[in-house]
Amino acid sequence: MSSLPDVDARAERRVSVVPVAGDRRRHPASAHLRFFHGPMDCGKSTLALQVDHNHSRQGRRGLLLTQGDRSARPLISSRVGLCREAIEVRPATDLRLLVRAHWAEGHRVDYLIVDEAQFLTAAQVDQLAELVDDSHVDVYAFGLTTDFLARLFPGTQRLLEVADDVQRIQVEVLCWCGLPGLLNARVVDGAMVREGETVVVADTAPTPAPDEAGPDPEVHYQVLCRRHHVLGQLGPAAVGPGQLALP
Numbered sequence: 332m333s334s335l336p337d338v339d340a341r342a343e344r345r346v347s348v349v350p351v352a353g354d355r356r357r358h359p360a361s362a363h364l365r366f367f368h369g370p371m372d373c374g375k376s377t378l379a380l381q382v383d384h385n386h387s388r389q390g391r392r393g394l395l396l397t398q399g400d401r402s403a404r405p406l407i408s409s410r411v412g413l414c415r416e417a418i419e420v421r422p423a424t425d426l427r428l429l430v431r432a433h434w435a436e437g438h439r440v441d442y443l444i445v446d447e448a449q450f451l452t453a454a455q456v457d458q459l460a461e462l463v464d465d466s467h468v469d470v471y472a473f474g475l476t477t478d479f480l481a482r483l484f485p486g487t488q489r490l491l492e493v494a495d496d497v498q499r500i501q502v503e504v505l506c507w508c509g510l511p512g513l514l515n516a517r518v519v520d521g522a523m524v525r526e527g528e529t530v531v532v533a534d535t536a537p538t539p540a541p542d543e544a545g546p547d548p549e550v551h552y553q554v555l556c557r558r559h560h561v562l563g564q565l566g567p568a569a570v571g572p573g574q575l576a577l578p
């Protein structure tokens with residue numbers, strides 16, 4: 332906001348008729364690639380929707396992107412009940428072309444919100460960086476830090492390498508023991524597993540009781556502290572029939 336409102340208002344009217352991409356390039360203010368990461372259930376999607384809300388309230392226009400969201404339709408949905416439609420990104424999607432297609436239709440794209448950014452390819456992260464540097468589009472990426480083997484996801488690794496700003500999300504998720512939960516465990520039929528595909532999309536809801544489970548193995552994720560991830564101990568609540576509860 333300026334101390335010269337009349338001048339500013341005139342300038343704004345002029346700017347509003349300038350083509351979008353050109354408009355952004357007029358402003359020397361640089362854009363940023365920001366990455367927020369954490370374990371499951373740390374509130375990434377909620378934060379993504381909050382960032383979108385804050386920007387859109389300032390009159391900025393953004394695109395929301397996601398991959399393999401918990402809901403089958405492309406949405407950014409959070410466990411606290413917020414939800415917005417999003418564009419589904421596939422591994423072959425060129426994010427630069429996706430943004431340019433919106434510009435070509437006359438839509439402004441001032442910023443991108445990228446949820447589930449851990450699933451991006453390294454090339455797609457580089458495309459995001461190019462949009463930041465060459466087209467001055469602000470990018471806010473949100474993703475899981477590590478997979479169920481406690482290894483960085485490929486998209487996460489590339490974002491840690493090239494993002495301007497990296498923040499571990501500070502909403503604390505607790506392991507069943509009460510220590511901060513940092514790592515995601517994959518639980519199949521009530522037991523932690525250490526092999527399988529990197530990406531198996533499942534929720535973090537507790538495993539249903541054995542009589543509700545179908546014939547397919549039930550997969551879910553549980554956030555553990557480092558020690559209990561190493562030990563593979565899921566806590567007393569997750570113990571299935573015939574297993575001992577080891578604190």
Ligand SMILES: [Zn+2]
Binds near residue numbers: 509556
């Ligand atoms: Zn623990």
